Each structure stands twice: as structure tokens, then as C-alpha cells.
Amino acid sequence: MSEFQTKVSPDSETFARNRKDMLALVERMRALEARAAAKSEERRPVFDKRGQLSPRERVSALLDPGLPFLELYNMASYLVDDPDPDTSIPGASIILGIGYVEGVRAMVFADDAGINAGAMTQKSVDKALGAIAIAERQKLPFIHLVESAGADLMRYTVELWAHGGGMFAGLARLSAAGIPVITVLHGASTAGGAYQPGLSDYVIGVRGNGMAMLAGAALVQAATGEAAQDADLGGAEMHAATTGLVEYLAANDAHGIEIAREVVSGLGWKACGPALPVCAEPLLPPDQIAGVVPVDYRTPCDMREVAARIADGSDLREFKPDFGPATLCLQARIMGQPVGLIGNNGPLDPDGAAKATHFLQAMDQAGTPVVFLNNTTGYMVGTASERAGMIKHGAKMIQAVTNLRVPKITLYTGASFGAGNYGMCGYAFGADFLFTWPNAMTGVMGGAQAALTMEQVARRTAERKGVEADEARLAAQRAKITAHFDRQSDAFYTSGRVLDMGMIDPRDTRAVLGFCLHTCQEARARQLNPNSFGVARI
Known part of the structure; x- marks a missing residue:
């Protein structure tokens, strides 16, 4: 490999402008995260009155201090339940991420009962399903800190109920796969939510506050006429002594977290991946990424400059640099891990797609993870491209991406449009991890392109009819279509709809990639003890 020679000057006006624009978007992201907190x-005051820890204090107490925690789906539900950008709350009432508990890498899922009593909406369900899928694929113990009012009936849809069943199925699959599901019952878990501790392998109930019941006292009286108390219907003490739903009874939240840590420690799941190698830091600082990449995807950017700021020693080996040169295929190491990187310096043309297909197959043969740095407006169109076999070469690339057996990590760093998104391992293509930068734009095409396409259709229609095109009407249509497409392409909009696994600061890219690569490596090294049905409560 050879050290990359940058052409970017940190002292230039362009760098300063890019950095200012990018950091403004990062600040918007941080402000939204702070809004949820x-x-x-x-x-x-409610938690204090009950003698409870707040949801974020529970997570903090569970995690090993000083070790990394990778938050996932941080923008979920933003602009969905509340479309007002000034008031919309991200996070979908869930605090979620991968962190270390007693030295074991684990999926941590905490209901945020501070927001709408932890009630779940459609994007809460999508976030939960994503968490379960990642835990299953990466073989991560699943730790659920429960206190939720259940489904948000004011925002009920039949889809919410139907998709919610996937959470039950997912927990059952985890247990059957040999992946422990551990629940701390901090507060109420009612109706369908009561089955979540029921589907757990270990349940810790907090005395006085923890409850799991199919129906609370009010509903029971309304439905059957029986006058009962919530504690008798589903209190942690009752479940510990009568139903056997609770294995361990805790005195308070902190004690419940302490028991959960002890349960994890007792699993014998010490880190099974190889010791992390000593690796060279990039010679070009990752912090510079904020000034390297323009926030407007229409401004050209050499993705080698990004790769050199995340690769060990800024060392890169380029595969077929002179063939299909707009598509970059690079080999490097990130945090000691060998990786293949695919990036875009323009649209994917036939030669670029063919090169990428060859490169992907070579990485698969070598067992080398692939990182996709998305910055493409799509596959090339036009007579020359069509005659050069764009369809078949693009299809081969999509086949290669889909069927890769090595870990796949995708980053939306700029544009990711049309089938180019598919070829660059977009949302539907099974990436182990998929994150977006706050400047990214994703969708079928850019707003200006969509508007121009429809304008051409309108002009040809007018021409066939032998009438003059209405320029004022076309201008209004152009503005409307552009705004409609660009609004939906914006990273804050798409991340709110859980079309990625979270939004990250571009300057954190190397750290995030290193964490994800080692998570995948550890998963591949871990041997599970599956069974037919999961751990059953009989």
C-alpha cells in the first residue's frame, strides 16, 4: 500500500466553507438529540417520587464506564409523528445502542418512559425490530430495560399492531439461536408489552414499581367487573412468588441493574474475538473530513480524501485505478482490520460497475469486509451507456452486493440515488450496519432531476397537442416537484423514517467503522448453543 497524497488544503476558503456548513448540520443533529434528552x-419529578432512576441513568449504570457505546437509530421518528421540525422529538421513545456490560458486547434497549410514558409508535416498532435483527446477526445478548405504556393508542394504526408481532417473534428467535434475552422490569409492561418479559430468558423485577400484566385494574373492572389492584394483577413481587415470571427480585432500579450485570457476567461470554492489534492512526486527521466533503452533493469531491482520513496510516491500494475511474475500489486497514472500500467520484458507468463486481467477488473470496462510501447520482444513462451494457453490468454489481458473504457496512456520505443506491448496498441490501451523515441525500433521484423530467413530459405533451406550453404553470410545477423530492431525500427526513441505523458526525466515521468491524469480527468468531424453541417458562 502507499500513503495517499492529499490535494486538500485545510487553509483554503473551500475547506473552511465546507467545514462550516457540515458542522452546522452536525450541530442540528446534536440539538435534536438534546431535545429528546x-x-x-x-x-x-415522577421518577424521583417513585424512587427510580431516569431511563438514561439506567443505561449509564448498566454500561461499563469508559468503554464505547454506539447509539443506533438516534433520529427515529423525527418528522413522523410530529411533522413540525421545531417541535418533533427524535428517538421514538427508546434509548438504543451497542455497548459493553461486564466486558461483554451487548445490545442495550431502554424504554424512555420520560417521553409519553414510553408509549410506542410505528417507528418505535421499526427501531425495535432493527435492534433485534442486529442482535441476531451480530450474536449480541439483548438487554431490555422496561417501562412502557405499550402502544400509543392515540397514534394507533393496524400496521403498528401487525408489525409489533415481529418483536415477539424476534425475541423468540434470539432465545432459540442461543442469544440470551435479559429484561429488567423497572415499571409497567402491559398488554402486548407484557409478553416481552414473558419471552425473555431472565427477568429481574423491581419491587414496588415493576409490573407485567395483560390488563390493568381499570380495564379488568370494565371488562369483567372484577375489582383488583395492579400489584395483585402483575406486580413484580407477585410474579416472583406466584407465576415464576420473575427470576430475581430487586430492591430498586440500581439493584436491578446490578443483578442484570451479574447475569451477563455469569453467561461466560467474554470477548471471543482476537485482541485488537496496534494500528497506526491516519496521517490525515479524521477531523478534517468535515472540511473535505461539501454538503451539496452536486459539488465534486474525491472520495479518496475521505478514505485516507479513516484508513490506518492513510495507506490505500487502489484496484484498477484507470478502468472505470469514477468508481473507486480501494484496499486499506481500519483499526487493524483489512477492508475493501468502494466509493464514487461520479455516476456508476458500465466499466465502473464491472470493476466493482470483480472487486466485490475478490473481497468475498478473501473474507474481507466491504465498506461502501455512497456518493453517486446513480447508474449512467444515455445512448453510449446503454450500448455499453449498463443494464447487465449494473445488474451484475447488484447481484454481487446482494450475495456478499462478508460483513457489509454502508455510509451515506453525499448522494445515493436510484439504482445506484442499490448497487452501493443501500437500505434493502442487508448491510450489517448502515449510517448516514447529516448532509446525505437519498431517493429515486434529485429534486431538480425529477422536476426537469416532468417538465420535459409536459412540454412534449403540449407539442403533440399543438399548443404552447404554459411557462408560469411549468415554473410552479418545477418548484413544487423539486421541493417534494428534496424534502424526502434529506438525511434528517429519511433517518427519521428508520431508513438507516442512525446519523453520525462525519468526524466520528473511523471510530464508528472500527467499532462495527470488530463487532462483526467477534460475531463470526462466537459459537452459539441453539435449541428448538428458546428458553421456555413452564
Whole structure:
């Protein structure tokens, strides 16, 4: 490999402008994350009155101090339940991520009962399903800190109920696969939510506050006429002594977290991947990425400059650099892990797609993970491209991406449009991890392109009819279509709809990739003990 020679000057006006624009988007992301935390904190008097820890305090107490925690789906539900960007709360009432508990890498899922009592909406379900899928694929113990009002009936849809069943099925699959499901019952878990501790392998109930019941006292009286108390219907003490749903009874939240850590420690799941190798830091600082990449995808950017700021020693080996040169195929190491990187310096043309297909197959043969740095407006169109076999070469690339057996990690770093998104391992293509930068734009095409396409259709229609095109009407149509497409392409909009696994600061890219690569490596090294049905409560 050879050290990459940058052409970017950190002292240039272009670098300064890019950095200012990018950091403004990062600040918007951080402000939204803080909005969710502040909203949850408003309920602190209720937690204090009950003698409880807040949801974020529970997560903090569970995790090993000083070790990394990778938050997932941080923008989920933003602009969905509340379309007002000034008031919409991201996070979908769930705190979620991968962290270390007693030295074991684990999926941590905490209901944020500080927001709408932890009630779940459609994007809460999507976030939960994503968490379960990642835990299953990466062989991560699943730890659920429960306190939720269940489904948000004010936002009920039949899809919410139907998709919610996937959470039950997912927990059953985890247990059957040999992946432990551990629940701490901090507060109420009612109706369908009561089955979540029921589907857990270990349940810790907090005395006085933890409850799991199919129906609370009010509903029971309305449905049957029976006058009962919530504690008798589903209190942690009752479940510990009568039903056997609770294995361990905790005195309070902190004690419940302590028991959960002890359960994880007792699994014998010490890190089974190889010791992390000593690796060279990039010679070009990752912090510079904020100034390297323009926030407007229409401004050209050499993705080698990004790769050199995440690769060990800024060392890159380029595969077929002179063939299909707009498609970059690079080999490097990230945090000591060998990787193949595919990036875009323009549309994917036939030669670029053919090169990428060859490269992907070579990486698969070598067992080398692939990182996709998305920055493409799509596959090339036009007579020359069609005659050069764009369809078949693009299809081969999509086949190769789909069927890769090695870990796949995708980053939306700029544009990711049309079938180019598919060829670059977009949402539907089974990436182990998929993150977006706040400047990214994804969708079928850019707003300007969509508007121009429809304008050409309107002009040809007018021409066939032998009438003059209405320029004022076309201008209004152009503005409307552009806004409609660009609004839906924006990273904050798409991330809110759980079309990625979270939004990250571009400057954190190397750290995030290193964490994900080692998560995948550890999963591949771990041997599970599956069974037919999971751990059953009989």
C-alpha cells in the first residue's frame, strides 16, 4: 500500500466553507438529540417520587464506564409523528445502542418512559425490530430495560399492531439461536408489552414499581367487573412468588441493574474475538473530513480524501485505478482490520460497475469486509451507456452486493440515488450496519432531476397537442416537484423514517467503522448453543 497524497488544503476558503456548513448540520443533529434528552428529563419529578432512576441513568449504570457505546437509530421518528421540525422529538421513545456490560458486547434497549410514558409508535416498532435483527446477526445478548405504556393508542394504526408481532417473534428467535434475552422490569409492561418479559430468558423485577400484566385494574373492572389492584394483577413481587415470571427480585432500579450485570457476567461470554492489534492512526486527521466533503452533493469531491482520513496510516491500494475511474475500489486497514472500500467520484458507468463486481467477488473470496462510501447520482444513462451494457453490468454489481458473504457496512456520505443506491448496498441490501451523515441525500433521484423530467413530459405533451406550453404553470410545477423530492431525500427526513441505523458526525466515521468491524469480527468468531424453541417458562 502507499500513503495517499492529499490535494486538500485545510487553509483554503473551500475547506473552511465546507467545514462550516457540515458542522452546522452536525450541530442540528446534536440539538435534536438534546431535545429528546431534555423532554425525558421533564419527567424526573415522577421518577424521583417513585424512587427510580431516569431511563438514561439506567443505561449509564448498566454500561461499563469508559468503554464505547454506539447509539443506533438516534433520529427515529423525527418528522413522523410530529411533522413540525421545531417541535418533533427524535428517538421514538427508546434509548438504543451497542455497548459493553461486564466486558461483554451487548445490545442495550431502554424504554424512555420520560417521553409519553414510553408509549410506542410505528417507528418505535421499526427501531425495535432493527435492534433485534442486529442482535441476531451480530450474536449480541439483548438487554431490555422496561417501562412502557405499550402502544400509543392515540397514534394507533393496524400496521403498528401487525408489525409489533415481529418483536415477539424476534425475541423468540434470539432465545432459540442461543442469544440470551435479559429484561429488567423497572415499571409497567402491559398488554402486548407484557409478553416481552414473558419471552425473555431472565427477568429481574423491581419491587414496588415493576409490573407485567395483560390488563390493568381499570380495564379488568370494565371488562369483567372484577375489582383488583395492579400489584395483585402483575406486580413484580407477585410474579416472583406466584407465576415464576420473575427470576430475581430487586430492591430498586440500581439493584436491578446490578443483578442484570451479574447475569451477563455469569453467561461466560467474554470477548471471543482476537485482541485488537496496534494500528497506526491516519496521517490525515479524521477531523478534517468535515472540511473535505461539501454538503451539496452536486459539488465534486474525491472520495479518496475521505478514505485516507479513516484508513490506518492513510495507506490505500487502489484496484484498477484507470478502468472505470469514477468508481473507486480501494484496499486499506481500519483499526487493524483489512477492508475493501468502494466509493464514487461520479455516476456508476458500465466499466465502473464491472470493476466493482470483480472487486466485490475478490473481497468475498478473501473474507474481507466491504465498506461502501455512497456518493453517486446513480447508474449512467444515455445512448453510449446503454450500448455499453449498463443494464447487465449494473445488474451484475447488484447481484454481487446482494450475495456478499462478508460483513457489509454502508455510509451515506453525499448522494445515493436510484439504482445506484442499490448497487452501493443501500437500505434493502442487508448491510450489517448502515449510517448516514447529516448532509446525505437519498431517493429515486434529485429534486431538480425529477422536476426537469416532468417538465420535459409536459412540454412534449403540449407539442403533440399543438399548443404552447404554459411557462408560469411549468415554473410552479418545477418548484413544487423539486421541493417534494428534496424534502424526502434529506438525511434528517429519511433517518427519521428508520431508513438507516442512525446519523453520525462525519468526524466520528473511523471510530464508528472500527467499532462495527470488530463487532462483526467477534460475531463470526462466537459459537452459539441453539435449541428448538428458546428458553421456555413452564
